[in-house]
Amino acid sequence: MHISDKSSEKNTYDAIVIGSGISGGWAAMELCKKGLKTLLLERGRDVEHIKDYPTANLNPWDFKNGFNNTIKDKQIDPVQSNVYNPENKHFYVSDKEHPYIQDKPFNWFRGYQVGGRSLTWGRQCYRWSDLDFEANKNDGIGVDWPIRYKDLEYWYDYVESFIGVSGKSEKLAQLPDGVFLPPMELNCVEKHLADSLRKDKEGHVLTIARVANLTRGWDNRGPCQNRNLCTRGCPFGGYFSSNSSTIPAARATGNLTLRPFSVAAEILYDDLQKKAVGVKVIDANSNEILEYYAKIIFVNASTIASTALLLNSKSERFPNGLGNDSGQLGHNLMDHHSSAGAYGTFEGYKDQYYKGRRPCGFLIPRFRNLKNDKGLDFKRGYNIQGDGEREGWEDIQGESGFGKDFKEKLTAPGKWTIWMAGWGECLPYYENKISLDEYEKDKWGLPLIRINFSFKENEYKMMKDIEETSAKMLRNAGFVDVGSFNYHKPGGTTIHEMGTARMGRDPNTSVLNGFNQVHAVKNVFLTDGSCMTSSACQNPSLTYMALTARACNYAVDQLNKGEL
Amino acid sequence: MNRRTSIKSILGLSFIGASSFSVYKWINCHHTIDPDSFLSRKELIAELAETIIPSTDTPGAKEAKVENYIINILLNCTASVEQNLFLNGLTELESYTERQFQRTFFNCSVNDRNKILEYFEQRGVYKYTLFNKVSNRLLGKSFFSQLKSLTIDGYCLSQLGATRGLAYDYIPGNYAACISLTPNQKSWATK
Numbered sequence: 001m002h003i004s005d006k007s008s009e010k011n012t013y014d015a016i017v018i019g020s021g022i023s024g025g026w027a028a029m030e031l032c033k034k035g036l037k038t039l040l041l042e043r044g045r046d047v048e049h050i051k052d053y054p055t056a057n058l059n060p061w062d063f064k065n066g067f068n069n070t071i072k073d074k075q076i077d078p079v080q081s082n083v084y085n086p087e088n089k090h091f092y093v094s095d096k097e098h099p100y101i102q103d104k105p106f107n108w109f110r111g112y113q114v115g116g117r118s119l120t121w122g123r124q125c126y127r128w129s130d131l132d133f134e135a136n137k138n139d140g141i142g143v144d145w146p147i148r149y150k151d152l153e154y155w156y157d158y159v160e161s162f163i164g165v166s167g168k169s170e171k172l173a174q175l176p177d178g179v180f181l182p183p184m185e186l187n188c189v190e191k192h193l194a195d196s197l198r199k200d201k202e203g204h205v206l207t208i209a210r211v212a213n214l215t216r217g218w219d220n221r222g223p224c225q226n227r228n229l230c231t232r233g234c235p236f237g238g239y240f241s242s243n244s245s246t247i248p249a250a251r252a253t254g255n256l257t258l259r260p261f262s263v264a265a266e267i268l269y270d271d272l273q274k275k276a277v278g279v280k281v282i283d284a285n286s287n288e289i290l291e292y293y294a295k296i297i298f299v300n301a302s303t304i305a306s307t308a309l310l311l312n313s314k315s316e317r318f319p320n321g322l323g324n325d326s327g328q329l330g331h332n333l334m335d336h337h338s339s340a341g342a343y344g345t346f347e348g349y350k351d352q353y354y355k356g357r358r359p360c361g362f363l364i365p366r367f368r369n370l371k372n373d374k375g376l377d378f379k380r381g382y383n384i385q386g387d388g389e390r391e392g393w394e395d396i397q398g399e400s401g402f403g404k405d406f407k408e409k410l411t412a413p414g415k416w417t418i419w420m421a422g423w424g425e426c427l428p429y430y431e432n433k434i435s436l437d438e439y440e441k442d443k444w445g446l447p448l449i450r451i452n453f454s455f456k457e458n459e460y461k462m463m464k465d466i467e468e469t470s471a472k473m474l475r476n477a478g479f480v481d482v483g484s485f486n487y488h489k490p491g492g493t494t495i496h497e498m499g500t501a502r503m504g505r506d507p508n509t510s511v512l513n514g515f516n517q518v519h520a521v522k523n524v525f526l527t528d529g530s531c532m533t534s535s536a537c538q539n540p541s542l543t544y545m546a547l548t549a550r551a552c553n554y555a556v557d558q559l560n561k562g563e564l
Numbered sequence: 565m566n567r568r569t570s571i572k573s574i575l576g577l578s579f580i581g582a583s584s585f586s587v588y589k590w591i592n593c594h595h596t597i598d599p600d601s602f603l604s605r606k607e608l609i610a611e612l613a614e615t616i617i618p619s620t621d622t623p624g625a626k627e628a629k630v631e632n633y634i635i636n637i638l639l640n641c642t643a644s645v646e647q648n649l650f651l652n653g654l655t656e657l658e659s660y661t662e663r664q665f666q667r668t669f670f671n672c673s674v675n676d677r678n679k680i681l682e683y684f685e686q687r688g689v690y691k692y693t694l695f696n697k698v699s700n701r702l703l704g705k706s707f708f709s710q711l712k713s714l715t716i717d718g719y720c721l722s723q724l725g726a727t728r729g730l731a732y733d734y735i736p737g738n739y740a741a742c743i744s745l746t747p748n749q750k751s752w753a754t755k
Contacts, residue, residue: 068637069641351745353744356736356739401685402712407624
């Protein structure tokens, strides 16, 4: 029993949420709105909307080294420097301060601050469908999802209505329509490709990306100003983040306590009550150890960190990590692959251009294995994301020459091009896993996380199909100089880590039930990417948010019924 | 990491053996650079940049003070191999100029300056694409290709370059997906 001293009273809340990123922000808001005194723990610093976006209004010439990282950056942050640049470096961790062990190359990109990676996310919002929720069952892979689209449909509506998603309805079974703000617009070359695909006998759809960028004012935010500087934080609140949206809404209830610099070290489990009673926290600055108590705990530290926290929460009842009766905790790590694709140039529309920097591209929704396609040597599928534009100085600079004529060419709009790549499903493999290292510790004395992940045959075969198919789409549409590519980026690069505490119906083979509740510890919920049973090919954040809102609703209902 | 580095250097050495590079030159490229070696050549760098992006009806590299950017990047963001390549390139350019034209680069006409850079542009390029790729990877980007890409970046990111050489739209507001090109339309400075 951990509640022993007098200070416990002031350290007691109705609910604790660990992590303030995209799903943690939602959990905090929902619980606060339902009247629960909620403590939101964040391991990093506070980032206040607008005030703490130091680069948001800078011009290119305000950056001393342009958009280049320094040699020192690359030495200190060999992983993070692959994704950050001087515009947004302050929203990524330092690898030196936050090391992890890569058994095989794996890019673990992290943002330890209030708002987490919701500040720098790609903002793509795609619903899953029963094609995805039934996939494991139909293929006999992993375990079946304990939920179906009908369980989540209301919550997708609920989340989209709050965050604001621009997009176009397409009436596709594999990609259900949502509650949309007016769509952003395709430019001429993208429309050209869309027409070509529609006329083709396979009739693929090309639609504008569905994004959490506001095409009109929404919830006192936005609209998006088409600056395409989202990862710096938006001074117009043009896109959804915890900082711009859920955290202020949670705060407005008067029920929120936000505690930055709070590293969750362990979830405290009480053997007598058979439930979790609180969270052991290390103050990141003072190293002081604190304990906070609550009736329910939402773990939203991000896929890998949430599972690591459970693995580190050992008790007599759970010697291998909290809720790990199945032995699945840490296993079945997934990330989408997005390394393969094609590009091409288009000779027409020479007198056409665009104005503004649309902060998104287009989407060709999944078309593979909608039914089991004959002749395909892989399971599941991918969607294609890309964008069309006229070449600019960045693209032309490799051409030979210099001087007056070169300058003229450099500063004039170049050829129309399209670049596109497949975002592909990754199957859940037991051997793709995270674990805690037995010996090495971080500066707070917590065990380092080991990541052992690789893509396998199904993913590689899919990548090959992506290369061939996307190049063919461009050729059929009359593009020239078409080339395909596979960048062979390691796992983690798409920043869609999923799995390691999967949902399922059977406590013997899964960690969480259909309400994201730890099977054997009913008052602990995981609603970030760790809960995912399969990865589908859609960008996953919207689904995390919908699952979170649904789980919060369930948790409070259960609490009120005295079940928790 | 060390293992990979050593494999790279073995490959590097065997390739160098097959090309015109000497081992001495490769080793020579790993010296630590004194910042002053760039700062003291700021004016020369400015003139070279201006030769690549000259002033026309819009400002050139010199007016945009591109040399400051070039030196910043060389000092802060460039590996020592490429720093050395750049520095050796400057020295070679100075002596080549003296040899061919019997004067300093500053005293050369625009025409001569163009000839000098043409020589260095050709020199940095091998006949075989594969050689270029391998050379870039193992030995770093050549002097000329560094100079050129730094000049372009520095110019297009500078205030004068972005706002007058190109078209800069600080806060677009809306996205107009398909509009007609206007006469003498510049491309957008930022994507």
